[in-house]
Amino acid sequence: MKSAIEQRQIQLAQMEIEKYRSIVEADPYRLSYHLMPPVGLMNDPNGFIHWNGAYHVFYQWMPFKTGHGAKFWGHYTSCDLVHWKLEPVALAPSEWFDKNGCYSGSAVDNHGLLTLFYTGNVKDEDGNRHTYQCMAVSENGIDFVKKGVVVTLPDGYTAHFRDPKVWKKDDDWYMIVGAQSESLDGKAVLFRSKNLTQWEYLGAIAGGKQKQLGEFGYMWECPDLFELDGQDVLIVCPQGLQAKGMHYQNVYQAGYFVGRLNYETAEFVHGSFTELDRGFEFYAPQTTLDAKGRRLLIAWMGVPDQDEEKHPTIQQRWIHALTLPRELRLIDGKLHQVPVEELQKLRKNEIAYTNVTVANEEISLEGISGNVIELKFDIHQLEGMIEMQIRNNARLIYHHDERVLTLERKSFVNGLTEKRQCRLEHLLSLHIFLDTSSIEVFVNGGEEVFTARLFPYPSNHSIVIAANGKCIFDITKWNL
Ligand code: FRU
Numbered sequence: 001m002k003s004a005i006e007q008r009q010i011q012l013a014q015m016e017i018e019k020y021r022s023i024v025e026a027d028p029y030r031l032s033y034h035l036m037p038p039v040g041l042m043n044d045p046n047g048f049i050h051w052n053g054a055y056h057v058f059y060q061w062m063p064f065k066t067g068h069g070a071k072f073w074g075h076y077t078s079c080d081l082v083h084w085k086l087e088p089v090a091l092a093p094s095e096w097f098d099k100n101g102c103y104s105g106s107a108v109d110n111h112g113l114l115t116l117f118y119t120g121n122v123k124d125e126d127g128n129r130h131t132y133q134c135m136a137v138s139e140n141g142i143d144f145v146k147k148g149v150v151v152t153l154p155d156g157y158t159a160h161f162r163d164p165k166v167w168k169k170d171d172d173w174y175m176i177v178g179a180q181s182e183s184l185d186g187k188a189v190l191f192r193s194k195n196l197t198q199w200e201y202l203g204a205i206a207g208g209k210q211k212q213l214g215e216f217g218y219m220w221e222c223p224d225l226f227e228l229d230g231q232d233v234l235i236v237c238p239q240g241l242q243a244k245g246m247h248y249q250n251v252y253q254a255g256y257f258v259g260r261l262n263y264e265t266a267e268f269v270h271g272s273f274t275e276l277d278r279g280f281e282f283y284a285p286q287t288t289l290d291a292k293g294r295r296l297l298i299a300w301m302g303v304p305d306q307d308e309e310k311h312p313t314i315q316q317r318w319i320h321a322l323t324l325p326r327e328l329r330l331i332d333g334k335l336h337q338v339p340v341e342e343l344q345k346l347r348k349n350e351i352a353y354t355n356v357t358v359a360n361e362e363i364s365l366e367g368i369s370g371n372v373i374e375l376k377f378d379i380h381q382l383e384g385m386i387e388m389q390i391r392n393n394a395r396l397i398y399h400h401d402e403r404v405l406t407l408e409r410k411s412f413v414n415g416l417t418e419k420r421q422c423r424l425e426h427l428l429s430l431h432i433f434l435d436t437s438s439i440e441v442f443v444n445g446g447e448e449v450f451t452a453r454l455f456p457y458p459s460n461h462s463i464v465i466a467a468n469g470k471c472i473f474d475i476t477k478w479n480l
Helices: 004-025 312-316 341-346
Strands: 040-051 054-062 072-078 084-086 102-110 113-123 129-138 145-151 157-169 172-181 186-193 199-207 219-228 231-239 255-262 267-270 283-289 295-300 326-331 334-339 348-363 373-390 394-399 404-410 417-423 429-435 438-443 448-453 463-479
Touching (some): 054 102, 113 157, 129 157, 172 231, 186 231, 199 231, 219 326, 334 429, 334 438, 404 438, 404 448
Parallel strands (some): 040 283, 102 157
Antiparallel strands (some): 072 084, 102 113, 129 145, 172 219, 186 199, 283 295, 373 394, 373 463, 429 438, 438 448
8 A cells, every 4th residue: 555645645746637737738739649747847758668468658757846856656558659548646755765756767577566666866854865776566557555675875876876777687687777976977787686675786887987988977867778689788868978069969868888788797898879869858768678579769858957947838837748659679780769650540641742853942742731740751862952841940951962960940948049960871761750849850760860849839830841952752741
């Protein structure tokens, strides 16, 4: 059973949903097919799992304001990764070990029990932070009972030690935790267990001032480790990287290392760090393996410390959302992300044009417009520059001579134009998902992805294609 304090917290959160439901629902920027909070602030996806035939996505949730604070775990379920149901709150901050927040974590199936691991965030009377890695279990996948602390802070780390991701390898369980060492280096730390309650500390497997990396951030958040196509992939969110050319342009990064983890010696030999997304809002991704054998990823369509008080949706009492679920593939050592195929269920009213030529002109095509749409853009021939203007608010621009792809948008913080870019040898295709206030662009079958929030005039649905030079392409649009 949940404690009386936790039950009370959940009741208060539930009242908050009721109180502001009609305001949130009336927002023209309310997302149509992305996960967003029923009220308040959403950040990291947590506990992503395919369990007993249903997909579960929990999320960091602050029900009482559109800012950060003592987080709850909200909960959505789905049978198909497309249609989601809001479930009762899974975890609320309430006990001595999590009273200032049930922070991020993960889920596993333990002999039929849906078992959550999360960080208990605690601030003492002097304002000092304490961290505990905690467990909670459920028989029915809806009602969770806290089991308390399973891992305490090992020597050598500060209290910035959080976001446990747990998985099974052969007969053992492993947990990877995001950490800051006492020398203020970001690290990923590994533990092993036979029973999920007693954990052996194996040490840091990556991060710090190693030869391979040099200085690489003062804290690593939200690690994830999994096998894909015979390699081990470590995802982390390093904080404190300096922007370098087109790289590391957001306040904090989300990216990965590909390598090999030796589970006996806890050594991870890996290559360099690659960013997962080239857009403005993408952070704290989490993956799971589903019953179809797919490695799926979902992330926060936001970043920390981004002038939350300037986001247009806060008047409507909510902020932030999650990305679409994506399937991961490792191709030539690089992670590719493709939107899950189930999303095709949303397609309505297909409009397609083939072999369209634009040459030193700007065109819009009858029916190729909208605010909640999917677009497929396949290029047959390109000379010079091609550009797509989206709802008079964003532009995707590819300069073939410079081999640079750019996403530009009008900042919702200060109205100025801002951009994110990546190098790209050839632009072959763009697969774009627009929702009322978001864009996800999958480039060349997921070789690069740009994820961002957009806040165009709600009634502006225009899509304009322009070429400086010549481009021949096919384009298909579906309303979603
Ligand atoms: C990442 C993060 C995590 C933490 C959670 C708190 O966005 O800072 O490290 O567990 O959010 O909401």
